Amino acid sequence: MASTKPGQRKLQILQALATMLEQPKGEKITTAALAARLDVSEAALYRHFASKAQMFEGLIEFIESSVFGLINQIAENEPGGVDQAHAVLQMLLGFAANNPGMTRVLIGDALVNEDERLQLRMNQFYDKVELACKQSLRLAVTQGHGQEADVAARASLLVSYVVGRWHRFAKSGFRHNPTEGTALQISLLLAA
Template structure:
């Protein structure tokens, strides 16, 4: 590869890793395979990342900043709690559809056999998603939609629904779009 500016090589490595995660077979990714894909040595990878776990952390940071950035925009734009929830859930499903490799991180199968702190970080991601759902549900309750006693259970159900759609998408070899045909399902889940 031609010489690149600092930071650009890091981005290339992360993009190549994300592309490798898009392979529907879901095989374990090695630094040797990643280096070969980029036509560099493994040592070149380690000049930019201390470990493969750090590479995965770079992708997780991308997921977190993308998802929570949009959630913040949704909560600022949508006044109704139910509308916030609907927009958040649709965004989470569309994010997976637009980023199949990231879906393997979202469901954790790309992290099997990797550093356990990566799965712990993804668990924290799920907690933050559930917290965002609770916030929108509480707002919906103040607007006459639902009851306060149901907030935690409903938030958990909504996160389980999204993760179920993500799993189905990954297990279908990225053929079954997670956002397709969800309008009726979301209407049922968000009904008072």
């Protein structure tokens, strides 16, 4: 890794961390183990990140920018509120399926015994996802699907469904694909 640029080095560290999080046993990741995986010293890690918490923040930033970028694309390209909500849920489940290590961050497993602010940030992430669901459901109401009085409860239910699928995926050692069989389930959740 001696000839890489600083930005590339940071990315390599985050990629290695995400890969280590894909291990089904879900053991606590130490900076020593991460440094060994990258064949560098722990001091080399700390030249790029002030703490392990900053490394996890880097993963959370990746999750946020990816997920909310995709949610914005869905909102722009899908005129139907119900279809928007359906696409957002499918995307969230697909993101986890494609990024198993990130799923452990999404559900908080990887953040246990880490800085408390990391879990608070993930809670804010859930709130923003729920807000996106509310926006799609409110659009659906204006299009004749559902009732305004049900929007908040339904959005909360949708987020709980996704988080439950993420948990099952992670707790199964990444064997239960979170997208499997979801088209019908999501349609039932979104039925007016």
